[in-house]
Amino acid sequence: MKVLITGGAGYIGTELCIKLDKNPRVKEIIVLDNLSRGNYNLFLHSQIKPGKLKFVKAELLDSRSLDKVVKDVDVVYHLAAVNKDDEKLHHLHEQVNNWGTAELTYAIEESHVKQVIYLSSIAVYGDSGQEFTTQSAFEPNTSLGSSKRRGEQHIERIGTKIKTHILRLGEVYGYGASLNMDGVLNSYMFDSHFVGRISVQGNGKQKQSYISLNKTVEILANLLDHELEGGIYNLVDEQKSVLDLIDALKELNPDMEMVFTNNHLELPNHIAKADDALMALYTSPELSFEEELKNFKKHLQTSSL
Template identity: 25%
Template sequence: MQTVLVTGGAGFIGSHFVKRLLPREDIVQVTVLDALTYAGSVENLGEAFLDPKLDFVEGNILDTDLVDSLIKRHSAVVHFAAESHVDRSFYEAGNFLTTNVLGTRTLLDSATRLGVDKFVHVSTDEVYGPLLTGAADEKAPLRPSVPYAASKAASDLVALSYHQTYGVPVCITRSSNNYGPCQHPEKIIPLFVTRLLKGEPVTLHGHGEHVRNWLHVEDNCAGIELVLRDGAPGEVYNIGGGTDFTSKELTGHLLRLCGADWGSVAYGPDRPSNDLRYSMTWAKIADLGYRPERDLEEGLTETIDWYRRNPDRWAPLMRNPHAALPAVALAPAGEEAHAH
């Protein structure tokens, strides 16, 4: 029987993971620790609050006493909590380093003192940096291009060092770009969808040639659960298997599914350090039994339908989805930040 502490469990991916974990018979308690920043919301957990297994704690992963009080009551930690918006990292690099690196260290220190059976650190394919050809396996060098990716790469290395030095049973997952219901509208898919549903134009960076792999959030969560259960301590697992699209190809699908046309699209200046292509292999997690199941067409249709049916969830955010950024820092509407 497991008790699991999920940091960042009110965020996009974390909330999907919590709702996946709660029905499992061998899970007796799931505690969410979330600071409820702009990207986290208790509404993301919704009906999960009806489950007596769920406990919610509002707090910060940098709070050592709070973290200790929670980790001592749990057999496993799944660590989603992070600053994740690429454009924000250009102007708030200190916040990214503090949360993503020092916050991870706080959790690992507590796990070292108090002991856990498994510590899953959730990361991103962006740590590998751009690959014009080929694909990165788990032993590929880390070459992050932007402060967000650098902060995640640093936290990955810190986590692995705690396994090597202190024996903390750390596993790391690195996924490609996630999409699905409940994602904050600063990310490209919900940003484009919500603008198109309102009859507003969207803007692509550069020539729209940046390649990303798009993985449904439920497939990523399936991979993370598999690593929680069967991953070997000290190992890294890439979670891929989505669909590669240029940003222009992705836009074409969203236009079609939203009933819009290319007259709704403009082109703007490219973002600084906008990596042209990410790519990973995922044979290692496939050996554990991982297989992505969500069809892209079905997944995008379901996602768009969620935004169409739930304007009360995203419309207030669209007053200023980049509220934490200085006005001069606003990116074109085609922001391609990772989904973590």
């Protein structure tokens, strides 16, 4: 089996490469990435043995490179995206998440790909305050959410011909070789450990759906060997408020300071209901939220020695 991972040098992609490297059915892993984040840890710290991993430096909008790399692939993991929720990045959201996904689907249609796994976002639901399911209406109110929904529509279009899984992802947290700080929890973990102080926007009551990096990667990897019906699923786990995060972090770092900004503001919730059929693909021993954070801290401690 030959697997393509777009955005394979990123936070999730690096760990997925490490996981798939251990699968004897996977004979080749092709990583397509533009390295726009300047992250080379996949090549320096993943410990993947030479020979199985192939790297292609290219943009999603480079149709010639896409056609060439997708041609003989069996499975495509489409992780490449601009995921930072910043309206100033509207142009990039459209270029990468929308039109880049469109170019990829055009290439897939002319190939022998048998399965496509696309990482979308719960941002497609908007922030009406309710717990969203995959049957909820789409009300994206950010350029990130809108561009991700358009990306989904491109993948849905080929779903009648190819097995596709669209996974609407919550905020991913946890230690990885290509760790990034885009998410609230990862940045809080870093600041509480190394700075001793975190900055909190709003009153802290806003809730978010979280899922650990380990759980995310195992579920993605197990989709290769599972007959889960194609379709749309929410890839989320814990629902936590910022105040819940603070309580957990104070257990790990009792001397941590907090600075509240605009604490009179009640910021919106972004929560979705997990899909049991998808979560069943996680077969490792279940860890609590607190245990996941303890493991995260151990990695930070080891790395800072």
